Amino acid sequence: MFSSAPYTMHERLPSLDSNSDWSRLIQAYQAMALIRCFDKKAVNLQRTGQLGTYASCLGAEAITVGAGLSLENHDYFVPYYRDHATQYLRGVPLYQILQYWGGDERGNAFPAQTPAVRDLPNCVPIASQLTQAAGIATKAKLCHESAAVLATCGDGATSRGDFYESLNVAGVWQLPLVVMVNNNQWAISVPGRLQTASQSIAHKAEAAGIEGIRVDGNDLPAMLDVLDYALDKARHGKGATLVEAVSYRLSDHTTADDASRYRKASELHAAWQREPVARLRQALVDAGHWQADQEKQWQTHCQQEVDKAVQTxxxxxxxxxxxxxxxxxxxxxxxxxxxxxxxxxxxxxxxx
Ligand SMILES: [Mg+2]
Structure with a gap:
């Protein structure tokens, strides 16, 4: 599926086939549904003055859940601010995620005995976390750890010097680093066409001499395929990878933004037709692995979990x-x- 060329491009990987690990896909769907429920509640909490400015992950569920399921316990995760599901799957309780967005730094005191204790907190400055991730990857390599470092950022971050510097050193030093870009096609009000003249963000790997992969970020199985591959490659000393996960930001940039002022309703409407949660649910239903009563029970469970987190x-x-x-x-x-x-x-x- 992947060549050993310096970089390869994959617009889309096979989504579902007879060999799919259905229990993993059901686990992924459940996490995606939970984080969507959480995300909606978080926005409502901000609107009612009970949370600070919040960055929604609406539309990024396959990316953030894919990352959480592909990481192994001994890996390191260096997030940006839309990775709520990854943090949750690494062991951060939902209430602590709310605590952070409520302006309370204790939300970043991740629980001991969970994989999250190895991770960095959210990064608000754009792209600076990528240099820190390269530093952690250097440490992992020098200490002969068989661990990968996954760092994430948005499309806007790919115009920053920190982005290029991190990829460059990852290439030169063969670091166990995976940089995943959530290309949701908007950097606040800047559309992708004004962000870069590059053919794709994945192409930017070429200058660093590392592999670049472009994947459909609305396709959960494809996300797992790509991240499993890239992280495994890193763990085995086979170098760094740049992953461009193409999605669409279905929300405003943050709760401090009003995207209706700069993007067309028709564009947003079209993006909703490709959104990742309904897409995976339909695939599971079509394959006979998810039923209407399971959906009803899971949605009730999600609401209860989120309500409990809010109370805490x-x-x-x-x-x-x-x-x-x-x-x-x-x-x-x-x-x-x-x-x-x-x-x-x-x-x-x-x-x-
Ligand atoms: Mg963006």
Whole structure:
């Protein structure tokens, strides 16, 4: 399926066949349905003043779930801000994801004993996480770990220097790095045609001397095929890969955006016809692996899980204000001691 050429291009891989691992695909569908339910609730929480600015993953479910299912426990995940399902599948509880988007850094204190403890928190600056991922991959290689590093970004990030620098060093040093671009065709209000004159984002791998793969990011089985391949290649010392997963951002950029001001309703409507959740559900139904009663039960389960997460999130005690200083330095500088004392007095009797 994949050649050993410096880079290969795959517009689309076979979606489903008789050899498909149906239990894995059902697991994927269940995670996709759950994260869609979560995503809708998160937007509603922001709209009602109970969450900060939130980046929706609507339309990216096959990408973020595919990543979560392809990563192995000993791999490293370096996310950008639409990877809620990957974080969840790595072991981050849904309430902690809400906590982060609610402005509480304790949401990034991933649970010990889960694969997520090896991962980085969300990255808000565009593309800077890719250089950090290259650093982690360098460490993994120097320590002879059979682990892969998966770093993600959006299409807008591919215009940044950090993107090219990371791919370049990954090629030169044969790093166990997979960079996956969620090409959802919009970088806030900038469409793909204004982002790059390159034939595709995957082509950008060529300059770095690594393999580039373009895959239908709305096609969950194809995502698993590509990520299984690229991550396995990395784990076995066979070099880095750039994956361009082509999808469409069905949401606004974030809850602080109104995409109706710059893109056509007809374009959005057409994109909904290709959306990944309904597509996988229909494929499972057609193959006799998913029934209407299962769907009804799972949707009820999703709603219950999300409601529980929201309750847990809303019941968290306020963050201690001294936290903003206590984790910056091993020893707090003298110049900040007075500020800490003031913050401590405002902690209202809570431990500080
Ligand atoms: Mg984008």
């Amino acid at each position: 999130y809303l019941q968290q005690p306020p963050q201690v204000p001294t936290d903003m200083l206590d984790y910056l330095y091993e020893t707090l500088p003298e110049s900040l001691q007075a500020q800490r004392t003031v913050l401590s007095e405002h902690a209202g009797g809570r431990h500080a």
